[in-house]
Amino acid sequence: MRFEEAREKVRGFLNAAKKTEVVFTRGTTEAINLVAQSWGRAYLCEGDEVLVTELEHHSNIVPWQMLCQQTGAKLVVVPMTDRGEVLRDAFEEQLTERTRLVAMAHVSNALGTVLPVGELISLAHDRGAVVLLDGAQAVSHADVDVQALDCDFYAFSGHKLYGPSGIGALYGKERLLEGMPPYHGGGDMIRSVTFEETIYNDLPYKFEAGTPNIAGAIGLGAAIDYFTSFDGQAVHAHENAVLRYATDALESVPGVRLIGTAPGKVAALSFLMDVAHPHDIGTIVDSEGVAIRTGHHCAQPVMEHFGIAATARASLGMYNTTDDVDALVGALRKVQELFG
């Protein structure tokens, strides 16, 4: 069955040990909410702590805030540096014996920072905390191997991997998934139902109530086939080369300021221009045929950190070249002409 073949492709892509550790979801957001509501409500008590970092996407903040309201647990935030880094020392400082769960981005969507997740996961495990990684921005830019990372949960979305929207997956260690109650009740997630008792289905179906997004899952499998048909190291090397070129090019435009300058970041460049607001930049570069994103990128605490409301962000994919960067820089010169 092609739906199950797609699950096997996700397993292989994440290098999960077992196919039953892969749960299809609508995307990263639903995967995080699943862990918050199923694992979180079952295991968190008043006074426990959930640790997140300052650079999280709203999807990795709000589900935990909701959980904290429901359980009386406390949300604790690891601060980032002005370059957009999350440092080991700052992380360790916020870990306590009450930290039960750490939820953090593998890669920041607004800044491109790659978090030192291997090191942070091991620190968290030393304290007995469970770790969820938000992999939405990482899957197309970084190597993902959930066994090597030793994360407990990993969430990602198909549309960030050149696949369809409305489909994604949650990886969870079998031991943890087994101990979690279902997230949604309904069809497919049961073995038998009477009005007296319902026996839940095995993993991963216990977490997949209702008719699944079969077409989406198969589409995600196709996207994984496509993405993995390229040599991962070559893709990273290409993106890094274009990133270096783009960083120099943007810095050479007077009045441009890069936001997020962590060493080893992926090819996402958030920036400001002194002459124009990000939305005006967006409209003008769009008319020059360059698509960028403008706004707070669903990471308002990041904007708050830098004392700004929005940035313009060029996110480079494996298909982008230095010609595209030249087109962006040309469009930014138009912005200067108009607003300067």
Place this chain on the structure above:
Amino acid sequence: MDLRELYQEVILDHGKHPRNHRFPEPHNREGRGYNPLCGDKITLRLQLDGDKITDIGFVGQGCAISQASCSTMTEAIKGKTLPEVDALFSKFHSMVTSDEGSADLDALGKLAVFAGVREFPMRVKCATLGWHTLKQALGDEGDEARTE
């Protein structure tokens, strides 16, 4: 469409140097506008005497379109009565949202420079933020005006 039609001189000028960019004293009405998608934020205060807006000013931050629209709006409605303001808003709204030809550009005066916004649907929310905030200050829209 040529960007110069969107970013007309008047808009660039008001975007850079917004008029009435201060709170009037005295004032008896206040509105807050926020576009959660952009982060554009304005606070508008005005003095309403009877049904006439005798003074108005705003403070805030945002893109050139939202700041220029708010700035030109304050100039256009100072001294106007509420029915006149309503009529102006409905003409402005139809100019930035409806098909060409339906807008009464003559009646809009300087505000007609925003006619180009119609070609950029993503920016309609920027051009109308100030106006929705005004409606909210006058008690016609909830606690905070939102355009998204």
